[in-house]
Amino acid sequence: xxxxxxxxxxxxxxxxxxxxxxxxxxxxxxxxxxxxxxxxxxxxxxxxxxxxxxxxxxxxxxxxxxxxxxxxxxxxxxxxxxxxxxxxxxxxxxxxxxxxxxxxxxxxxxxxxxxxxxxxxxxxxxxxxxxxxxxxxxxxxxxxxxxxxxxxxxxxxxxxxxxxxxxxxxxxxxxxxxxxxxxxxxxxxxxxxxxxxxxxxxxxxxxxxxxxxxxxxxxxxxxxxxxxxxxxxxxxxxxxxxxxxxxxxxxxxxxxxxxxxxxxxxxxxxxxxxx
Amino acid sequence: xxxxxxxxxxxxxxxxxxxxxxxxxxxxxxxxxxxxxxxxxxxxxxxxxxxxxxxxxxxxxxxxxxxxxxxxxxxxxxxxxxxxxxxxxxxxxxxxxxxxxxxxxxxxxxxxxxxxxxxxxxxxxxxxxxxxxxxxxxxxxxxxxxxxxxxxxxxxxxxxxxxxxxxxxxxxxxxxxxxxxxxxxxxxxxxxxxxxxxxxxxxxxxxxxxxxxxxxxxxxxxxxxxxxxxxxxxxxxxxxxxxxxxxxxxxxxxxxxxxxxxxxxxxxxxxxxxxxxxxxxxxxxxxxxxxxxxxxxxxxxxxxxxxxxxxxxxxxxxxxxxxxxxxxxxxxxxxxxxxxxxxxxxxxxxxxxxxxxxxxxxxxxxxxxxxxxxxxxxxxxxxxxxxxxxxxxxxxxxxxxxxxxxxxxxxxxxx
Numbered sequence: 213x214x215x216x217x218x219x220x221x222x223x224x225x226x227x228x229x230x231x232x233x234x235x236x237x238x239x240x241x242x243x244x245x246x247x248x249x250x251x252x253x254x255x256x257x258x259x260x261x262x263x264x265x266x267x268x269x270x271x272x273x274x275x276x277x278x279x280x281x282x283x284x285x286x287x288x289x290x291x292x293x294x295x296x297x298x299x300x301x302x303x304x305x306x307x308x309x310x311x312x313x314x315x316x317x318x319x320x321x322x323x324x325x326x327x328x329x330x331x332x333x334x335x336x337x338x339x340x341x342x343x344x345x346x347x348x349x350x351x352x353x354x355x356x357x358x359x360x361x362x363x364x365x366x367x368x369x370x371x372x373x374x375x376x377x378x379x380x381x382x383x384x385x386x387x388x389x390x391x392x393x394x395x396x397x398x399x400x401x402x403x404x405x406x407x408x409x410x411x412x413x414x415x416x417x418x419x420x421x422x423x424x425x426x427x428x429x430x431x432x433x434x435x436x437x438x439x440x441x442x443x444x445x446x447x448x449x450x451x452x453x454x455x456x457x458x459x460x461x462x463x464x465x466x467x468x469x470x471x472x473x474x475x476x477x478x479x480x481x482x483x484x485x486x487x
Numbered sequence: 488x489x490x491x492x493x494x495x496x497x498x499x500x501x502x503x504x505x506x507x508x509x510x511x512x513x514x515x516x517x518x519x520x521x522x523x524x525x526x527x528x529x530x531x532x533x534x535x536x537x538x539x540x541x542x543x544x545x546x547x548x549x550x551x552x553x554x555x556x557x558x559x560x561x562x563x564x565x566x567x568x569x570x571x572x573x574x575x576x577x578x579x580x581x582x583x584x585x586x587x588x589x590x591x592x593x594x595x596x597x598x599x600x601x602x603x604x605x606x607x608x609x610x611x612x613x614x615x616x617x618x619x620x621x622x623x624x625x626x627x628x629x630x631x632x633x634x635x636x637x638x639x640x641x642x643x644x645x646x647x648x649x650x651x652x653x654x655x656x657x658x659x660x661x662x663x664x665x666x667x668x669x670x671x672x673x674x675x676x677x678x679x680x681x682x683x684x685x686x687x688x689x690x691x692x693x694x695x696x697x698x699x700x701x702x703x704x705x706x707x708x709x710x711x712x713x714x715x716x717x718x719x720x721x722x723x724x725x726x727x728x729x730x731x732x733x734x735x736x737x738x739x740x741x742x743x744x745x746x747x748x749x750x751x752x753x754x755x756x757x758x759x760x761x762x763x764x765x766x767x768x769x770x771x772x773x774x775x776x777x778x779x780x781x782x783x784x785x786x787x788x789x790x791x792x793x794x795x796x797x798x799x800x801x802x803x804x805x806x807x808x809x810x811x812x813x814x815x816x817x818x819x820x821x822x823x824x825x826x827x828x829x830x831x832x833x834x835x836x837x838x839x840x841x842x843x844x845x846x847x848x849x850x851x852x853x854x855x856x857x858x859x860x861x862x863x864x865x866x867x868x869x870x871x872x873x874x875x876x877x878x879x880x881x882x883x884x885x886x887x888x889x890x891x892x893x894x895x896x897x898x899x900x901x902x
Contacts, residue, residue: 338890
């Protein structure tokens, strides 16, 4: 049998992320896919992809922990699940040895988590029900503007005169965007305004203690948002390695914490080895 | 698939008796309204019910009816009818659900109590704005619709210490109601009957307090979710002997649970305080969510709002005024902070959940920084959940679940 690995599966509303770590807590493999409509199949595909990257197979898994909205839908996981807030905190505790504020921008929700100097979760906040400041907001705007999501970061950096958007509401923001288009505003200026709106919303959610770290898919693909956040909080904001995988890595750290290796290796239905 | 754990809710056997008492109450109201044998008054939950009882009125509480609409999850279908006639979706969803029910000719009483076809038609509407201004508007709508008088008490707000001046004011307002109510009732107020009603109300609320304080025990024999159901007699029947008799039975059962070491939640590992309204349409769901997390929500401001130690046989009207003014919702933030800190200590609370009810700002104490101040002073963590008492369109179940799970996880890891 190969060296045991520890797996974290983060089945989010938008993307499924899997991280594989070794006993030394280093990331050996990872994968990200759209969650789609079959969470279990997507998780299985992500798992196999990340295990392959780690140079191992399912029988090498010592333990696995799931998290995210679909955490109960991982058919082959019999281990416990944890909340994404718990996993992000676990990740932060492992990576930072000082008080930090983790700001995670996900597909449909934002989280602000404050860890004290001992790595304990001091408090957390999630956004209210609306989508302002989330990945869903940027996805909606990219559709409205007919701009690929992956092109937004570069476009925002080209802005010379940012357009400011005032509304909390995604739908009203879309109206504002259309109004700015009618008035001849340049697309880069509008996109920067959208980024600014996202940053403003998440920074307004809570006060910040210690250094600020940003995680999640939105900042992974749009690092300019992190730079803007740094300007707004008056100190450089940390963009960690694997920002989109922070929750999955946290889950894998929980898996490593477990002493009883009951994980998933004996519970893999035959049909679920391929996504 | 990882199976969801299921917690079973432990039945409180006294509930059967309560159901009978409540059935008698609703049938009594129905008889009063349909036969005309007794006049019917509608009263807000902490309005001058004792006065109405002393004058012989059968008393209906629209807030109780609205909570039933919420608990039966019918309110969300009814609220739009009130919205359509101009009552905003942002105002009290008790009001909009109840008015919506009237507009649609619906009541859950008809299903629960065969033979009852509608809420009892009122002869008079009586309010006390100690809850909010919405109750006055609520009664005003029925007053216009049904052509019956709406009278009441306008209470001061943000009261820090209840002073003689406050009590004098409300006493005079209650006294001013008497001639009108006597005219409608067709009888003069018998002060001995009022003394008796005030005395019975005090005994009822003292027993209710003892019921709530059984939750001091570890494990707690009762949860907040049970309490929201079992407080019904304290709300609608305070001032009557039935409520007193009921709480003696309930108290005995809970004390037996304590002696037997039986907790409402198996394996209680954290003790939670609930601040704000319940989400009526999610009582079962929330109860099971916490039970699955081995967490007991065991004390609340809401259920403690029917404790009136000031009712005094010797001075019934003035003591009613004092009791209504001492209500938590009427008080200043300074008082509220002190009160909540006292409850944390008394019930040995591990965490507080504030329900920010979209349509009930008066019962949402999470909007002016109070949670942060209490947390800073006590070190007890808190969580604010967004929701509503009756309008289920304002609730995200998944976000609520994630927040609560993460909060209980945080409490567990903080130990």
